[in-house]
Amino acid sequence: MSKYHALTEAQAVQYARSLPDLFTPDSELSSHEIGDGNLNLVFHISEPSTGKSIILKQAIPYAKVVGESMPLTLDRARIESEALLIQESLCPDLVPHVYAYEPDLALTVMQDLSDHTIMRKGLIEGNRYPLFAQHIGRFIAHTLFYTSDLGMNQQEKKLRVKQFINPELCKITEDLIFDDPYRDADTNNIPPAIRDAVEVLWKDQELLLEVAILRNGFLTKAQSLLHGDLHTGSIFIKEDSTKVIDPEFAYYGPMGFDIGALFANLLLNFTAQEGWSKDAKSRADYRNYLLGTVKDVWSFFVGEFRSLWALYGVDRVFAGESYQDYYLQQVLRDTWGYTGAKMVRRVHGLAQVADINKLEDPAAKERAQRIALRIGTTLIKQHRQATSIDGLIEIALNNV
Ligand code: ADP
Ligand code: MG
Ligand code: MG
Ligand code: MG
Structure with missing residues (x-):
């Protein structure tokens, strides 16, 4: 046990040496700080x-992106490691192993994924990943x-909700996105x-109503343990492998928030x-690919979700096919709405995306x-009338 202090590269080596069964005693280790994240x-x-x-x-006890003036709980490291362990128990091949x-x-000590590429970078380079959708x-x-x-015991789920109460990181989302x-x-x-x-958005009452509805869903709908930050910068990828990292925003929220994060980042590209x-x-071609x-x-999500439900659903009341459709x-x-919200915040909010910001031509x-x-x-405004994923794709095509 040691008191908290931010590690230097040398201290990180020292700590790594103390871990059992990983490295050869007394061999030389090298250490580099490679974080490109905000936190x-x-x-x-x-x-x-x-x-x-x-x-x-x-x-670290504050947000790097803002500086020491924005303190941020260290409990997010616990949330991240505990979420990774749950995800690993459900899809062992799709997250880094936690040592x-x-x-x-x-x-958190985890598997090195340096042989993978951050998906945002891969998409900017124009790569395609044929197994990604399935993974x-x-x-x-x-x-x-x-x-x-x-899919889980409903009394145990309530304890899970408590385990993943994540007020400070949720507050970042509540403010910066909604x-x-x-x-x-x-x-x-x-x-x-x-x-x-x-400025048009700030006066659009129809839009503001729908954003309030989505924000309320984020605040109150404890549906599933979300990743909470599932953008293409939280996905490591290569041709035959996909790994999801960085679940420090994990909490119990609406399923559509994770799916929307993913779709928004594909659409931003x-x-x-x-x-x-x-x-x-x-x-x-590339737009069609996206x-x-x-x-x-x-x-893939719907097919797999329905078959899990049919085979492993724990609730008799919820078992009917019309309830599943509903x-x-x-x-x-929700997916439509959160896709829209996740896109808008990346255009003029605090943290933006390289897909757009790295464009050299100002007109593009x-x-x-x-x-x-x-x-x-458009997605935010129409989300409560959504009936298909094709409708979302049509909105994307109609607005370029
Ligand atoms: P943050 O929460 O600060 O965004 P991330 O978990 O996203 O931190 O990690 C920041 C960067 O560190 C990643 O974009 C990646 O370059 C590198 N990184 C993180 N985890 C791993 C890993 N398991 N293997 C290799 N590189 C990693
Ligand atoms: Mg990150
Ligand atoms: Mg990052
Ligand atoms: Mg993070």
């Missing part, structure tokens, strides 16, 4: 003589089903070129293709931002 330190520790390596992820969790240091469809189906009242983008908040980072389009694709044909992925993820319809509606960037706002606000 935490990430150390890559490797033993050149054997090629073994691990990752140490340590929470250890050190509560005093807010530190992530299974990840969301299993994690959302088995942690819900449909509040600040819809008013002239200091945290916003409004691109001057699109200020006109942003879609909006930016004018800048990334080399010509009109490859742009259309929309096809959205559709496939949804189909339930998945609600998940679809502005187009992408306007497209993202149009798709996002």
Whole structure:
């Protein structure tokens, strides 16, 4: 046991040495801090003589992106490691293995995934991942089903809800996704070129009503243990493997919030293709690939979710087919709405995305931002009438 302090690279090596059964005693280890995230330190520790390596992820008591003026609970390291263990028990091949969790240091020791690429980067480079839809469809189906009242003991589920009470990280979402983008908040980072389009949102009463409904769902609907931050920067990928990382925002919330996070980030890349694709044909192809992925993820999710429900559903009252249809319809509606909300906040909120921000041509960037706002606000406004995933795809196509 040791008192909390943020580790240096040298201290990270020292700590790694103390772990049983990982490295050869007395061999040389190297250590690099590689975190590119907004919140935490990430150390890559490797033993050149054997090629073994691990990752140490340590929470620091404030948000790196804002600085020491924004304190942030270290309990998120516990949430992250406990969520990873539950996810690993449900889909062992789709998350990094956790070797250890050190509560005093807010530190998780996990499998090194450096042979994978962060999916956001892979999409920006124009790569395709044929197994992704199947993998992530299974990840969301299993994690959302088995942690819900449909798939686990309902009394134990209440204790799970308590285990994952995550007020400080939820508050970040409540503010940065469901509040600040819809008013002239200091945290916003409004691109001057699109200020006109942003100001329109602040006065759009129909939009503000639907955002309030989505925010209320985020606050109150304890449906499943969510990942809570399931964007393409939280997914490590290569051709034959998909790994979901970084569940420090995990809490009990609406299923559609995780699915929406995923779809929003695929669609944000879609909006930016004018800048990334080399010509009109490859742009259309890649956009089709992204929309096809959205559709496939949804189909795999629904197929797997229904079969889990039929085989392992714990509740007799909920077993009827018409109830299942009703339930998945609600998940679809939430998915539309949260997809929209997750897109809008990335255009002019605090934390934006490389897919759009790294575009060099200002005209292409502005187009992408306007497209993202149009798709996002349309999905938010129409979410309560959603009937199919094809409808969502149509909205994307109609707004480029
Ligand atoms: P944050 O919560 O600060 O966003 P992440 O868990 O997303 O932290 O990690 C930040 C970065 O650290 C990732 O984008 C990736 O580059 C690297 N990283 C994190 N986990 C691993 C891992 N298991 N293997 C290899 N690199 C990792
Ligand atoms: Mg991250
Ligand atoms: Mg990151
Ligand atoms: Mg994180």
